Amino acid sequence: MTRSPTERTLQASADDHRIASLAALAIALGMVDAAIPSPLPGVKPGLANIMTLFALHTLGWRAAVWVTLLRVIGAGLLLGSLFTPGFWLSLGGALASLLLLGACRVLPERHFSLVSHSLLAAQAHLLGQLLLVRLFLIPYDNILVLFPPLALAALLSGAANGLIASHLVQVHDKD
């Protein structure tokens, strides 16, 4: 076969491979998230975000963005929820927390660990989703009564995921 003059070969770097495997792990954790029964719509542990935090700490913010977006799209494909309202909410929450994680880079690492990042990102995730719901899905202020209980859930899951991620990072740094 003759090579087309426009054909190009993409070389995947070592970081690309790391991002891909973290994204794959995040998708698997996303499946676990989806399988866990939830007492209230919108309350989920968000285990997949552990991989975002791990990527953030080990590979940087751009890698965290890649891992998260690949996870959102991959989980949407596997769950059959691609481009449904649930998918947009997932994407909206992910983008809001990624933006906040980007802003969090100003926090000095000496005083703030991944737990801080996780706690703040969990709240940003919730705010991004509620904003989308308020704007497009349920355009009434009534949904704001959902905020306090959901924020409590986000606080707990944010703390748990942050602790798990920083433990993983500690194990990773030792090796």
Next chain:
Amino acid sequence: MFKAGDYLVLLTLCALLLAAFLQLGRHAGEADSVIVRQNGTETVRLPLRLNRLHVARGPLGLTEIEIHNGQARIRRDPGPRQYCVQQGWLRHNGDIAVCLPNRVSIELTGPRQAHDSLAY
């Protein structure tokens, strides 16, 4: 694993969360008027800041609705079991007293409608 800043973030978020819960409770409690219904249709809406006695006529007779100090109650009702009278003073947005035999009900309402349920 926890650093000093983490405690700061955690405490700040806890304080904001507490404030959010308190704010929610306050809004749910604000009522400024009472809706009187007969046969399920609203007949009159009375402000809670004026003390007064309102009488509604139902199939059994007269139901007396009293408004006093920003609260409302059924003072007298011809119904046999007196459930709505025993309910006493209503204070919060969304509180409701129903005198079923005489087909009269009162409901407290405010600038924001309280929720009796949320559906997705």
